[in-house]
Each structure stands twice: as C-alpha cells, then as structure tokens.
Amino acid sequence: MFNITRAAAQQIQQSAQSSGAAEMALRVAAKRDTQGDLQYGMGFDEPQDEDMKLDLEGVAVIIGNESQELLFDTVLDFVELNPGEFNFVFIPPNHPSSGGGSVTTTGCGSGGCGSCASKGTTH
Numbered sequence: 001m002f003n004i005t006r007a008a009a010q011q012i013q014q015s016a017q018s019s020g021a022a023e024m025a026l027r028v029a030a031k032r033d034t035q036g037d038l039q040y041g042m043g044f045d046e047p048q049d050e051d052m053k054l055d056l057e058g059v060a061v062i063i064g065n066e067s068q069e070l071l072f073d074t075v076l077d078f079v080e081l082n083p084g085e086f087n088f089v090f091i092p093p094n095h096p097s098s099g100g101g102s103v104t105t106t107g108c109g110s111g112g113c114g115s116c117a118s119k120g121t122t123h
Helices: 006-019
Strands: 025-032 038-045 052-056 059-063 075-082 085-091 104-109
Touching: 006 059, 006 075, 006 085, 038 085
Parallel strands: 025 059
Antiparallel strands: 025 038, 052 059, 075 085, 085 104
8 A cells, every 4th residue: 555654744734735735635646657667746636536545644645546556555755865955755665675676756845745746747
C-alpha cells in the first residue's frame, strides 16, 4: 500500500489550506518514461469512482487505476535535501534503506504540492 510520512502530511495540509484546496483530495500518480524510469506527480483533485481512496495521516489520497501497481509500497516524504531546500520525495520499495534503488524528487518544493499538478496531470 502507498503511504505518506507525517512531515509530508503536514506540508500537504498547509498547501491545501493556502491554495484553497482544503476540500479536495491529493491525487498521486506514477508512470514509466521511455527509459523505463518511474516519474511521479501529485496535485489536488476530485475523486473519480475508479480511484483508490486512502486516508493517510489525515490526508485524503486518491490513486488512479493506472498508478496503483507502480505506487505499491512507495512512501511520500517531505525532506530537506540541501540546507534550506525542502522537497517532496517518493521513496520506492527498492530504495537503499529497503534493499536498493533510488529516491525521486518531485517538482514540488516549498511552494507546495498544489502548484505541481492539476486534474489528470503528472510530471
């Protein structure tokens, strides 16, 4: 199952409040690029009937069918990558702390996740 850390949840909730999306869910998506690498995206959206709906750390999270398998056992965190540079990171199940792989950052930094993606959009 997909999960988020407390730090990520707090930042998502702050972003939702500041962007007027407090009543919306956080859509998380993943897809493979042409090289086979996973690309992640997220943004506030309205749930669709076919979406997986989760309540994680007080955040309503939705995941479309096409992303569910790719996000299985992935963790979304909000970390300081460099001094003063905070960003969301997706930690796949094969990350070095759990056996190998890499962490992928999103384009969502301190500006919040509301600026990352809109309905149906990932990056």
